[in-house]
Amino acid sequence: MQSEPPHTPRVGGGGLAMTEMMAKWDVKVLGGLGGALLALAAVFLWRDLHMPVEALLILAAVATLALGFLAVPRGGLLIFPIAVLATSVTGGLWYAATKQPLLLVGLALTFIASVIMLPRSLRRGDTQLERIRDVLVWFGLTAATIATSWTFYFHFLTLGVAEDHIARRLVLTLGWLVIGVVLVFLGRKRGAPVIRDAGFCFVAISVGKTLLYDTAHLDGSLRVAGLAAAGALMLGTAWLSARSTPATPRSS
Structure with a gap:
């Protein structure tokens, strides 16, 4: 006698919707709590290591640089250029206010990230989202170049070898x-x-x-x-x- 296959309960349309909703809820709750705990661990690690606050710009630049090598979904096309633009402007203004040399590292990494994203914009965008991305890419490069060149100029020339x-x-x-x-x-x-x-x-x-x-x-x-x-x-x-x-x- 052939054994009958195990009975699989059928789930109706309403059951599938409920299962999907519960899965999304689980992901949000567990992901949110996990992210919060990791962030809290990072805060305590930062405090215990006595890291200078200027290192935050380096972390932001490294994260931005990492985004350049990731396969970002189509809906996230703007994340990378916006991150470059925001990090460039923040770093430039931060250095203008404090003149802290450690900020130069973060700005240099941001400039590298802005150059890395150029090949993407050289391929002509067909959609509205891609055209917006291209605009942000080039203005991100502009902001990164101006901020980085000015801070390096000020640190190494104005305060350094060409002061006089x-x-x-x-x-x-x-x-x-x-x-x-x-x-x-x-x-x-x-x-x-x-x-x-x-x-x-x-x-x-x-x-x-x-x-x-x-x-x-x-x-x-x-x-x-x-x-x-x-x-x-x-x-x-x-x-x-x-x-x-x-x-x-x-x-x-």
């Missing part, structure tokens, strides 16, 4: 301007407005620094050289852009 050389003030001005005009030109060549917009952010910050800071804190030949170099660079880029733009055929 006022010519150092042109380093950021011309550096940001070069990055800006390159991105503007690249954005036009690739037909990518978001790259062009990021470039104009660099240009605007550089020109603003030139007019509001450099003209007041530089004198003589340095002031003239800075203004002339910035003007020549932008005129050269304008000329190249005009040369590379195809002429529109005139209708007869």
Whole structure:
């Protein structure tokens, strides 16, 4: 005689819905409690190790960097660029307020994370969410570059080897301007407005620094050289852009 297969109780539609709801509830409760206990353990570990508060930025940067290597679900496309943007702005403002050298590590890691996410945005997004991601990626790179370059400049040049050389003030001005005009030109060549917009952010910050800071804190030949170099660079880029733009055929 053949043995009958074990009887499996059938679950109706209402039973399946109840089971699914209970499973979701279990995940939320257990996951929430587990996360809270882990966070509490981290707080006590942090206190016991006497870690400086600036190390929080390093942890945030490491977490952001880790996100760049994870396969994020489609609904979480914005998490990584938002994290880069938030960490960059927070780190830059934090350093401006405290001048703590440990913050440089977190900002450097954030800059690396902003570069890692660039290849994703170079593939043209088809959906609205992907286009928003591309905007956040490039403006995250802009914020990370400006914050990191300024903090390193201030720590190693203003407070370091070039403290007595006022010519150092042109380093950021011309550096940001070069990055800006390159991105503007690249954005036009690739037909990518978001790259062009990021470039104009660099240009605007550089020109603003030139007019509001450099003209007041530089004198003589340095002031003239800075203004002339910035003007020549932008005129050269304008000329190249005009040369590379195809002429529109005139209708007869």
